[in-house]
Amino acid sequence: MSDRPAVLITGASSGIGATYADRFARRGHDLVLVARDKARMEALADRLRAETGAAIDVLQADLTRPDDLQAVAARLRDDERIGVLVNNAGASLGGGFTRQATDDVLKLVSLNVSAVAALAGAVAPRFARAGAGAIINIGSVVGLAPEMGLSVYGATKAFVLYLSQGLAQELGPRGVYVQAVLPAATRTEIWDRSGADPDKLPPLMEVGDLVDAALAGFDSREAITIPPLHDGALWDAFQGARQAMLPSFGNTVPADRYRKTS
Template identity: 35%
Template structure:
């Protein structure tokens, strides 16, 4: 059954998949609490929803890694009538050899991609259970299924999101709350520009648009899918990771992982 009553919380809503998710949820009549650090982007998103006659998008400028951020999101959602969706989309990557990276940036990546997902689920999911139903959509990645040399911390954080989501889905069985881990391959967003600034990247022919990824994720969450992998090629890649020996997957990922993201060859890395 389609769930459009109640507020949808969307993190990382100022661009990319998050902005597309917020727009599509509002377009189907669901109010959205759009969270991000760039207030002007959120205001533009809200204005577009108003102009189109869609449900309200409520901008909420917030760094979700800040102390107490999850509780602030919960409190604001309650002020707006209570959440029925939680979309953990905010995330980032760093591309380059681990030892050439900034240790503080590595730590922040773990905080953003893992700790905030846990904190927001801990803050919001009890309210979803109390209302008798809801959707949790955690944006993971195809990178969750194998080691990712060249972006080792990112791949590990997305493996965490996948495992956490699957476990939480089982724990919430029977509550009316479903949990979906969305695991797309490359999506055309700003994440690569931020993760590897100034490094040339070729857009891939089969690369998903943010809008296409968002639509797939919403439909998967409505179906109650626990693991959602857009495109047949990505599904086949994930399956390959399950059947090949781990040693073979490590070698294969080291050789072709970055080129499959649109980079010419494995690189020496980028410092922040």
């Protein structure tokens, strides 16, 4: 058993989650893998045990099912070995908003929003009491870009970004590190699962490159990591513009442009 904190990773059966599992195991961490596909997680766990010696638990769960979500939340609350949560499980929907079934939209929100909040909420009090721990939330650049036309998916990822920023403000002074990772299009199975047309896919980042960049941000304790953004000054300018508006939010009278002139 490693003396480093164990890492619980959701959506760990493939793609970004499985790659995080590989990287953290090679860094000497034990793992708790969470996903629906138990067979794929067992195969991954067997390989990583053999290659790294990590102790790995497999927890099958569908995070849109309340009982499964509560089981994972309980593990996060009760298992003091877990010092890192990777909130990675997520999905997308194909087609425009007017073509998406309401039940599908609500299930997407349940996975991309409710589960993320519930699992962070389960572990944050324990981390805050200990004065240590890390929460990695996987968002998306789509959460910054309504122009991309993924209204519901983008809205869920905007929530992930805001939640991460809010938790960083609240928990950072108490020793808890919170990172939001904002990938662009990455070569994972999410495209097949959302019904995307393979001939219309954008250029894709390789998942290993994405996770390695995210972990470089993790190591430097970066609050927001955007692997495809080469000019970091653009994010700084975006943040600066947002923060420049904050004093105006305390005004008690409307801005002049909203006043009727007669």
